Amino acid sequence: MSEFVNFHFDVDGDNFVSAGQASVKVKKNLREMGLDPDIIRRVSIAMYEGEINMVIHAGGGVADVNVYKDYIEIILDDHGPGIPNVELAMQEGYSTASDHVRSLGFGAGMGLSNMKRYTDDMQIDSTVGVGTKITMRVNME
Amino acid sequence: MAKRKTCYRHSVELFVDKCTGCTTCLKHCPTEAIRVHDGKSEINPDRCIDCGECIRVCPHGARKALCNKWENHQEFKWKIALPAPALFGQFNDLEDADYVIQALLDIGFDDVFEVAQAAEYVSAYTRIYMKREGIKKPVLSSACPAVMRLISTRFPSLEENLLPLLPPMEIAAIMAKKKAKEEHPELDEDDIGIYFISPCPAKVSYINMGFGDYKSHVDVVISMSDVYFMILGVMRRDVQPQAASKAGMVGIGWASSGGEASAILNDKYLAADGIEHVVDILEKIEDGNIPDLEFIELNACTGGCVGGMMTIENPFIAKTRLQTVRRYMPVSRNFLAGDESNIPQEYFFGSTPSYDGLTFLSQDRLQAMQMMEAIQTLHEELPGIDCGACGSPTCRAFAEDIVKGLGPTIEDCVVRQAEKNIKTNKE
Numbered sequence: 001m002s003e004f005v006n007f008h009f010d011v012d013g014d015n016f017v018s019a020g021q022a023s024v025k026v027k028k029n030l031r032e033m034g035l036d037p038d039i040i041r042r043v044s045i046a047m048y049e050g051e052i053n054m055v056i057h058a059g060g061g062v063a064d065v066n067v068y069k070d071y072i073e074i075i076l077d078d079h080g081p082g083i084p085n086v087e088l089a090m091q092e093g094y095s096t097a098s099d100h101v102r103s104l105g106f107g108a109g110m111g112l113s114n115m116k117r118y119t120d121d122m123q124i125d126s127t128v129g130v131g132t133k134i135t136m137r138v139n140m141e
Numbered sequence: 142m143a144k145r146k147t148c149y150r151h152s153v154e155l156f157v158d159k160c161t162g163c164t165t166c167l168k169h170c171p172t173e174a175i176r177v178h179d180g181k182s183e184i185n186p187d188r189c190i191d192c193g194e195c196i197r198v199c200p201h202g203a204r205k206a207l208c209n210k211w212e213n214h215q216e217f218k219w220k221i222a223l224p225a226p227a228l229f230g231q232f233n234d235l236e237d238a239d240y241v242i243q244a245l246l247d248i249g250f251d252d253v254f255e256v257a258q259a260a261e262y263v264s265a266y267t268r269i270y271m272k273r274e275g276i277k278k279p280v281l282s283s284a285c286p287a288v289m290r291l292i293s294t295r296f297p298s299l300e301e302n303l304l305p306l307l308p309p310m311e312i313a314a315i316m317a318k319k320k321a322k323e324e325h326p327e328l329d330e331d332d333i334g335i336y337f338i339s340p341c342p343a344k345v346s347y348i349n350m351g352f353g354d355y356k357s358h359v360d361v362v363i364s365m366s367d368v369y370f371m372i373l374g375v376m377r378r379d380v381q382p383q384a385a386s387k388a389g390m391v392g393i394g395w396a397s398s399g400g401e402a403s404a405i406l407n408d409k410y411l412a413a414d415g416i417e418h419v420v421d422i423l424e425k426i427e428d429g430n431i432p433d434l435e436f437i438e439l440n441a442c443t444g445g446c447v448g449g450m451m452t453i454e455n456p457f458i459a460k461t462r463l464q465t466v467r468r469y470m471p472v473s474r475n476f477l478a479g480d481e482s483n484i485p486q487e488y489f490f491g492s493t494p495s496y497d498g499l500t501f502l503s504q505d506r507l508q509a510m511q512m513m514e515a516i517q518t519l520h521e522e523l524p525g526i527d528c529g530a531c532g533s534p535t536c537r538a539f540a541e542d543i544v545k546g547l548g549p550t551i552e553d554c555v556v557r558q559a560e561k562n563i564k565t566n567k568e
Contacts, residue, residue: 005513024424032541033509034501037298041427048428067513069506114429
């Protein structure tokens with residue numbers, strides 16, 4: 001057996017309606033694995049925010065959730081426009097979402113900060129014009 | 142794999158002769174509790190939440206809710222009927238709830254205590270509870286037992302949000318018993334029988350099995366459809382009833398979706414009904430993806446309790462009929478004194494059923510990881526059309542059943558076998 005179990009998702013950037021589905025699937029799998037409800041909740045919120053971000057800003061991407069023995073790693077990888085100023089983007093309420101996205105109730109500028117809040121570690125690796133890779137980690141025990 | 146013992150008894154029964162193994166119920170079960178085994182439908186009691194969807198969708202009438210029969214339960218000296226509010230929505234042009242109450246007395250009940258009465262107290266107590274400091278919001282209604290079981294088996298992180306009050310049916314049972322003892326001191330405790338007239342199998346299970354550590358105060362549970370036919374014969378609209386309803390619009394309103402929530406008198410509420418919408422809302426609450434709300438009412442049945450499997454009328458028609466019944470009712474007839482802020486301790490439930498009611502892959506994390514990986518690998522080999530012919534609801538569930546060692550093998554996938562045969566024939 002490999003060192004971790006991987007759940008892989010292609011996040012479709014053209015389909016706003018289906019955004020958030022990967023988070024639901026992850027949750028279902030983690031529940032079956034008998035993980036702590038609080039861990040599952042944190043992973044699924046971080047995953048949900050990341051998924052929505054990829055759809056809103058990056059035209060989709062790929063998401064991987066890797067379950068290790070004592071931690072869960074969430075990797076979100078896109079080929080979107082990149083984040084010019086990560087520090088600014090991390091601020092609560094800072095948003096570059098379009099009016100259209102805001103009219104749907106998204107784009108409140110809480111995505112990245114929520115992802116940080118609900119995970120134990122978060123690394124943002126972003127290059128303007130190339131894409132963004134976010135790696136989050138939620139520790140168990 | 143270790144087999145866990147199940148002691149939870151559900152109230153959904155299968156008539157084996159009528160079951161054709163058609164997979165309809167398999168595809169509609171919201172918790173994937175059903176498998177078709179040897180051509181017959183089987184329910185996994187650990188997963189079943191008693192929502193009654195399988196009864197609703199079975200084209201052969203092979204599933205039925207198990208209830209007590211009135212004629213078999215005459216053992217109590219003093220029989221008290223507890224009609225659920227939905228009962229009043231079953232009759233055409235009913236302008237006065239008193240006719241139904243009188244009819245219940247006429248068929249042999251000694252007294253009637255409307256659940257709607259207790260519901261009005263629950264509404265009042267909920268308003269008090271909502272003002273408490275430090276409670277988890279949004280508060281989730283605890284009146285629908287199917288939703289309660291769904292939360293405790295699939296959404297344990299939301300248990301803290303549950304309104305910790307007993308449902309109206311139980312508070313009605315406690316109050317009715319107390320009232321009977323006061324009014325008839327000659328009666329022994331065992332002489333008094335509480336008969337709940339239920340709209341759904343979920344309430345039947347709740348009564349028979351309790352919830353967590355809580356044991357129901359109801360003694361006998363009769364199906365609403367049975368009672369409907371019993372009282373239809375004796376209900377006289379041309380004779381003024383002697384009995385008088387003690388409930389108001391608030392209490393009767395609990396019969397349909399939104400009734401409980403609107404009685405909180407706070408506009409930051411949401412009321413969802415129909416099991417699929419309920420699951421969706423619970424997912425959204427768990428993801429923190431709902432508007433800022435104070436209270437959420439969830440009903441497993443479409444339309445609320447009027448949509449229960451043991452009612453007669455279509456839920457939307459029943460709701461409309463309730464508007465007629467409610468027309469001349471006061472807003473509420475059961476409320477607390479203005480300064481009352483205390484909720485009696487006996488109206489709280491203590492614990493919820495434990496989380497491991499859900500079928501985990503394994504308690505051991507490494508083993509769970511191993512099994513999850515095996516499920517994913519196997520799933521990729523399957524046709525992915527979720528036809529149900531193997532007896533599991535989806536290809537994913539089938540892979541899970543194989544890995545868990547629940548009986549099926551990959552050879553049970555007829556589509557995969559057929560594809561193989563076609564390939565061999567071509568060669």
